[in-house]
Amino acid sequence: MTDIANHPTPNTDRLAAERDKYVASGVIGRPFFVERAEGARIWDVDGREFLDFVGGIGVANNGHTNPDVVAAVKAQLDSYLHQCFSLHSYEPYLDVCRLLCECHPGDFEKKAFLANSGAEAVENAIKIARYFTKRDGIVCLDNAFHGRTLMTMTLTAKVRPYKLGMGPFAPEVYRATGPYPFRGISSDDAIDGLHRLFKNQVDPSNVAAIIYEPVQGEGGFLPMPDDYPSRLAEIAAEHGILIIADEVQSGMGRTGTPAAVDHYGVTPDIMTWAKSMGGGLPISGVTGRADIMDCVHKGGIGGTYGGNPLSCAAAKVAITEVLDPNFQDSAKALGARMRSRLDGLAERVDAIGEVRGLGPMLGVELVDADGRPDAATTAATVEAAFNKGLIIMGAGVDSNVIRVLVPLVATEADIEEGMNILEQCLSDVTG
Numbered sequence: 001m002t003d004i005a006n007h008p009t010p011n012t013d014r015l016a017a018e019r020d021k022y023v024a025s026g027v028i029g030r031p032f033f034v035e036r037a038e039g040a041r042i043w044d045v046d047g048r049e050f051l052d053f054v055g056g057i058g059v060a061n062n063g064h065t066n067p068d069v070v071a072a073v074k075a076q077l078d079s080y081l082h083q084c085f086s087l088h089s090y091e092p093y094l095d096v097c098r099l100l101c102e103c104h105p106g107d108f109e110k111k112a113f114l115a116n117s118g119a120e121a122v123e124n125a126i127k128i129a130r131y132f133t134k135r136d137g138i139v140c141l142d143n144a145f146h147g148r149t150l151m152t153m154t155l156t157a158k159v160r161p162y163k164l165g166m167g168p169f170a171p172e173v174y175r176a177t178g179p180y181p182f183r184g185i186s187s188d189d190a191i192d193g194l195h196r197l198f199k200n201q202v203d204p205s206n207v208a209a210i211i212y213e214p215v216q217g218e219g220g221f222l223p224m225p226d227d228y229p230s231r232l233a234e235i236a237a238e239h240g241i242l243i244i245a246d247e248v249q250s251g252m253g254r255t256g257t258p259a260a261v262d263h264y265g266v267t268p269d270i271m272t273w274a275k276s277m278g279g280g281l282p283i284s285g286v287t288g289r290a291d292i293m294d295c296v297h298k299g300g301i302g303g304t305y306g307g308n309p310l311s312c313a314a315a316k317v318a319i320t321e322v323l324d325p326n327f328q329d330s331a332k333a334l335g336a337r338m339r340s341r342l343d344g345l346a347e348r349v350d351a352i353g354e355v356r357g358l359g360p361m362l363g364v365e366l367v368d369a370d371g372r373p374d375a376a377t378t379a380a381t382v383e384a385a386f387n388k389g390l391i392i393m394g395a396g397v398d399s400n401v402i403r404v405l406v407p408l409v410a411t412e413a414d415i416e417e418g419m420n421i422l423e424q425c426l427s428d429v430t431g
């Protein structure tokens with residue numbers, strides 16, 4: 001691995017100055033410019049090599065520059081680039097809808113719709129749920145992250161940086177208690193909170209959908225407790241409320257299965273997908289019960305670019321790979337290896353309050369001596385790791401969770417090297 005800290009960075013410095021001059025400063029990001037990427041490795045414009053445990057925030061489950069994805073995109077390039085599916089249909093769109101429907105658990109007919117980003121998928125899921133139920137209310141959870149558009153920003157829980165100064169927010173959104181066992185909020189507490197919300201804020205007969213992430217991502221890599229999704233589904237069914245599982249970050253093999261809800265044995269009415277489904281190209285999707293997905297009048301959902309042919313070509317390969325049991329087995333094995341390394345680390349490093357996650361979607365919550373969220377140590381660890389060539393990232397409403405979204409094609413050597421760096425950095429930073 002390159003000696004990052006002492007490596008000269010003339011190209012980075014030049015591009016960082018350009019970035020400062022031309023890119024709106026509200027977009028975060030360190031001065032780090034990618035030249036090429038492969039598998040779980042990134043090389044920057046100054047020839048520095050990095051091990052990537054973030055994968056473009058969960059987009060590289062199939063590995064950076066996956067050769068099969070690249071070949072499929074190259075083949076599509078020579079045929080046509082854009083049509084607008086609402087105008088001229090094309091087969092790659094159908095392929096992706098079929099594959100996405102296969103990812104949606106449940107013994108019922110499903111249909112799909114394609115869009116461009118995770119937020120756009122969530123927006124459309126809400127539109128469809130409201131249309132179907134003829135109700136306005138949407139219930140979301142504490143610690144949720146669903147995107148940055150008006151509706152999805154409203155659903156998102158973290159005020160800084162996602163909402164500050166950006167209101168007024170979308171109406172008819174209600175936030176229920178989210179389970180967070182490490183912070184003393186159990187499944188029972190969360191279900192009680194939902195019942196209280198139905199008494200204090202909105203009658204369940206006015207609620208169209210409850211949306212939740214089976215593993216909350218930005219909110220701190222919080223897997224829902226085992227019993228929570230099925231209890232939620234029961235309550236929803238009782239009141240004619242739809243369940244939307246947002247699998248934008250937790251889906252597509254991230255937890256070792258096509259969907260994180262596969263771990264819970266529940267079958268959501270509607271699901272949202274994005275990130276790794278495109279193998280690196282922008283695409284997202286909504287899947288759901290066929291009767292729900294078909295409720296909207298012609299033209300009520302759509303968009304210029306949704307399900308772009310290049311993205312569909314890439315997605316067809318990426319999703320097919322995720323549906324392959326061998327891919328899932330190796331993702332689960334990778335998750336188990338990382339989990340045991342992190343659990344071992346937790347025994348040696350006092351600052352680790354909890355290691356949690358599902359399969360290879362893992363987070364490490366850092367706390368101070370009094371057990372309070374330790375954002376400073378988290379930021380310092382992320383920085384120290386970068387200087388040793390490991391890219392990791394924070395998460396959590398309190399910004400005190402290190403999240404691991406390593407490409408699932410990472411080798412055993414990649415994992416060992418990354419874990420060694422993480423251990424060293426945590427020891428250095430926490431003294």
Ligand SMILES: Cc1ncc(COP(=O)(O)O)c(C=O)c1O
Pocket residue numbers: 057117118119120122145146147148213217218246247248249250274275
């Ligand atoms: C669970 C979840 N939903 C929605 C989104 C928004 O996706 P996008 O950034 O593609 O709009 C994200 C992004 O991180 C996410 O993690």
